[in-house]
Amino acid sequence: VAAAGQVARVAMARLQGVKQRNNRRAIPTSRDVAALAGVSQSTVSYVMSGKRAISEETRRRVQAAIEQLTYQPHAGARALRGRRTNVIALVVRMRESLDPAGTIPYVETIVETARARDYDVVLVTTDEGPEGLTRLAKRRVCDAFVLMDIRKDDDRIETAAGLELPVVLMGIPEDRHGLDAVDFNTRRAAELLVDELADTGHRHIVLVGAGPNTPPRDFHFISEFYDGARQRAVLRELDFVVVEREEEGWTGIERAADRLLARRADRLGWIARTPQVTDWLLQLARLKGLIPGRDLSIVSLCTKTTATALTPPVTNVSPEPRDLARLAMTVLFELLDGAEPSGSVRLVEPAALERRETTALFS
Amino acid sequence: VAAAGQVARVAMARLQGVKQRNNRRAIPTSRDVAALAGVSQSTVSYVMSGKRAISEETRRRVQAAIEQLTYQPHAGARALRGRRTNVIALVVRMRESLDPAGTIPYVETIVETARARDYDVVLVTTDEGPEGLTRLAKRRVCDAFVLMDIRKDDDRIETAAGLELPVVLMGIPEDRHGLDAVDFNTRRAAELLVDELADTGHRHIVLVGAGPNTPPRDFHFISEFYDGARQRAVLRELDFVVVEREEEGWTGIERAADRLLARRADRLGWIARTPQVTDWLLQLARLKGLIPGRDLSIVSLCTKTTATALTPPVTNVSPEPRDLARLAMTVLFELLDGAEPSGSVRLVEPAALERRETTALFS
DNA sequence: ATGAAAGCGCTAACAG
DNA sequence: CTGTTAGCGCTTTCAT
Numbered sequence: 001v002a003a004a005g006q007v008a009r010v011a012m013a014r015l016q017g018v019k020q021r022n023n024r025r026a027i028p029t030s031r032d033v034a035a036l037a038g039v040s041q042s043t044v045s046y047v048m049s050g051k052r053a054i055s056e057e058t059r060r061r062v063q064a065a066i067e068q069l070t071y072q073p074h075a076g077a078r079a080l081r082g083r084r085t086n087v088i089a090l091v092v093r094m095r096e097s098l099d100p101a102g103t104i105p106y107v108e109t110i111v112e113t114a115r116a117r118d119y120d121v122v123l124v125t126t127d128e129g130p131e132g133l134t135r136l137a138k139r140r141v142c143d144a145f146v147l148m149d150i151r152k153d154d155d156r157i158e159t160a161a162g163l164e165l166p167v168v169l170m171g172i173p174e175d176r177h178g179l180d181a182v183d184f185n186t187r188r189a190a191e192l193l194v195d196e197l198a199d200t201g202h203r204h205i206v207l208v209g210a211g212p213n214t215p216p217r218d219f220h221f222i223s224e225f226y227d228g229a230r231q232r233a234v235l236r237e238l239d240f241v242v243v244e245r246e247e248e249g250w251t252g253i254e255r256a257a258d259r260l261l262a263r264r265a266d267r268l269g270w271i272a273r274t275p276q277v278t279d280w281l282l283q284l285a286r287l288k289g290l291i292p293g294r295d296l297s298i299v300s301l302c303t304k305t306t307a308t309a310l311t312p313p314v315t316n317v318s319p320e321p322r323d324l325a326r327l328a329m330t331v332l333f334e335l336l337d338g339a340e341p342s343g344s345v346r347l348v349e350p351a352a353l354e355r356r357e358t359t360a361l362f363s
Numbered sequence: 364v365a366a367a368g369q370v371a372r373v374a375m376a377r378l379q380g381v382k383q384r385n386n387r388r389a390i391p392t393s394r395d396v397a398a399l400a401g402v403s404q405s406t407v408s409y410v411m412s413g414k415r416a417i418s419e420e421t422r423r424r425v426q427a428a429i430e431q432l433t434y435q436p437h438a439g440a441r442a443l444r445g446r447r448t449n450v451i452a453l454v455v456r457m458r459e460s461l462d463p464a465g466t467i468p469y470v471e472t473i474v475e476t477a478r479a480r481d482y483d484v485v486l487v488t489t490d491e492g493p494e495g496l497t498r499l500a501k502r503r504v505c506d507a508f509v510l511m512d513i514r515k516d517d518d519r520i521e522t523a524a525g526l527e528l529p530v531v532l533m534g535i536p537e538d539r540h541g542l543d544a545v546d547f548n549t550r551r552a553a554e555l556l557v558d559e560l561a562d563t564g565h566r567h568i569v570l571v572g573a574g575p576n577t578p579p580r581d582f583h584f585i586s587e588f589y590d591g592a593r594q595r596a597v598l599r600e601l602d603f604v605v606v607e608r609e610e611e612g613w614t615g616i617e618r619a620a621d622r623l624l625a626r627r628a629d630r631l632g633w634i635a636r637t638p639q640v641t642d643w644l645l646q647l648a649r650l651k652g653l654i655p656g657r658d659l660s661i662v663s664l665c666t667k668t669t670a671t672a673l674t675p676p677v678t679n680v681s682p683e684p685r686d687l688a689r690l691a692m693t694v695l696f697e698l699l700d701g702a703e704p705s706g707s708v709r710l711v712e713p714a715a716l717e718r719r720e721t722t723a724l725f726s
Numbered sequence: 727a728t729g730a731a732a733g734c735g736c737t738a739a740c741a742g
Numbered sequence: 743c744t745g746t747t748a749g750c751g752c753t754t755t756c757a758t
Contacts, residue, residue: 027501029735040745045737052738055743072501076442077735080750085439087485094471101464108457111488120504122450123486125474138390138435141483249672250642279613283646309612392751403729408753418727440751443734 028069037065088119089142093126093149109325130159137163144332151218166335168328172220178343182327185347186221187228189317192353193299194229197269198236201363205238207271211245211252253280267362269297275306292358312357317350324348391432400428451482452505456489456512472688493522500526514581529698531691535583541706545690548710549584550591552680555716556662557592560632561599564726568601570634574608574615616643630725632660638669655721675720680713687711
């Protein structure tokens with residue numbers, strides 16, 4: 001007890017000394033906590049980590065001291081000694097993002113999930129290239145990587161695979177180099193959309209993609225969607241065409257209107273692959289005096305939120321971004337907890353199709 | 364030279380030892396670089412920081428060793444000893460974002476600008492609340508903060524002001540607590556848009572806001588836009604009304620159509636405050652058989668990219684997000700370089716209005 | 727112009 | 743159950 005008192009006095013002196021010199025509170029260290037609680041510095045560390053048994057009395061005193069000083073452990077010191085940073089690097093494609101608005105929910109969910117396990121997230125852009133990954137790994141800035149917006153021939157994969165750190169790919173490249181990947185089952189989503197149209201007596205399907213700047217063949221989830229829809233249409237004996245816009249934006253839709261409507265009046269269904277395209281197709285119908293759900297159908301791959309926010313509400317299959325982000329983090333935490341990379345792909349299955357006003361019942 | 368040789372041998376032994384034990388390359392430290400270059404460890408540090416004169420010959424050898432080992436300094440060790448983390452915390456509002464798609468360019472620009480000065484960016488959501496800021500500061504995770512999406516009564520401000528770390532606010536709160544802030548001059552932007560309509564012979568102006576979920580009075584840049592437009596309209600002796608939608612989405616516009624068109628045929632100009640609203644107004648005009656640029660005008664506060672991507676291209680004043688993000692980072696780096704917080708507000712002025720097809724020339 | 731050495735604040739092995 | 747101690751890899755004196 002006498003010793004504890006002495007240590008406490010020393011700590012007070014230190015705090016006051018600093019206060020006098022800087023005229024402002026210094027950020028407390030675990031030594032300050034220890035002194036205030038009258039224990040050794042390592043005991044503070046053990047109280048925080050829970051890695052050894054601590055008497056109730058000691059734990060209480062230490063916790064009180066921690067709260068009184070609002071102590072937080074120095075992240076750098078922890079990383080240096082403990083060889084883990086509690087930081088996850090999230091590598092996203094921002095400059096040429098496929099869907100800027102769509103990116104936010106992913107990022108948000110990943111940050112939330114990370115925080116739930118006391119990880120912070122550093123955000124990196126693909127523009128930094130593979131060297132960016134190497135830099136973060138060698139500088140020990142992070143413990144693991146999540147790579148978003150994976151292209152089939154993504155140049156980050158090989159580098160990431162050589163890093164000896166946990167990596168999860170969101171999206172499926174041609175060569176995974178042994179890394180774990182997660183994605184939506186967009187093939188299955190396409191099948192559900194085609195089935196909906198088949199089941200309701202449609203004859204002709206037009207699949208409308210996002211346009212010239214997003215080449216379907218560069219991204220696995222897009223080509224899967226196309227292939228799935230096409231094959232299902234064959235199976236269900238429906239006429240099937242893809243209309244690729246030759247121009248971006250609304251103009252692209254307007255210019256393609258003739259092709260989109262070539263089979264008008266004959267049990268026509270449009271499949272929109274993105275929220276934006278869905279909106280435009282509704283707009284086009286409105287402009288042409290066609291009522292979705294009566295004159296033709298519009299079904300869409302978009303979230304429930306988007307589908308119900310549109311007018312009229314659109315029949316959709318939902319690729320919930322949050323589910324995919326959560327799956328990615330589940331896999332990542334397994335790896336961080338010591339699991340061996342399995343090099344496997346895990347898919348998020350689409351929820352059941354939700355029929356809304358834009359499905360026409362022809363049968 | 365003999366000593367250097369010996370040190371080098373020791374380092375080799377260390378590297379080999381590790382290699383044998385782990386069966387994989389250990390990440391090299393500055394000691395390894397020093398040994399390989401035949402200099403002391405501190406010399407490596409000085410070569411990297413440039414904080415003392417180094418002979419050309421020594422520098423060359425050290426650089427060669429650095430490259431050979433692809434050495435990167437341990438971020439945690441640096442932070443611990445050097446008392447700076449080279450990390451900037453970016454605090455964004457994601458869950459209830461005003462404009463999810465619009466957020467990306469800000470984030471991208473901030474990450475890029477940070478990287479240009481060798482800072483990384485940790486991404487935090489406002490959901491973590493003020494304690495999130497305290498945590499990052501006390502753990503020494505970051506050296507500075509950028510707070511986006513500032514509300515007038517933002518609860519992060521007071522905490523941030525007590526952190527004794529550089530902070531830049533993007534957006535203007537009621538009480539800045541002495542912190543520096545940057546924002547767009549949306550008041551000026553509104554004036555330019557009203558002037559355009561006044562100069563081209565319009566009589567009636569309808570300002571269309573984003574809708575019920577974004578209360579204009581919560582955000583300074585929105586209320587400034589409204590006030591600026593209203594006052595300018597008075598000055599130019601134009602009839603001026605604000606139409607707030609009572610429902611979200613396209614439905615909100617459709618329901619408000621009567622109010623929007625009440626003064627139809629009489630030199631009517633619509634001012635759209637967001638890209639999304641601009642798109643909807645074009646849609647509404649199309650639907651009503653009105654041709655923007657002939658029957659009425661649509662002018663918009665949106666980026667050039669948005670304005671020209673629409674059909675027809677829209678007259679706009681551009682609040683370029685990248686400019687604002689760059690300004691924020693300029694201020695932040697001044698603070699990081701030791702400048703005292705001035706508690707001032709710096710505004711990004713809008714570029715000149717660009718007239719496109721949606722301006723009707725009534726005069 | 728360079729080297730030796732002292733820690734930064736923490737974790738974990740070692741020693742009761 | 744708790745304390746003492748040895749570093750992690752770096753920056754920065756102090757010494758030459």
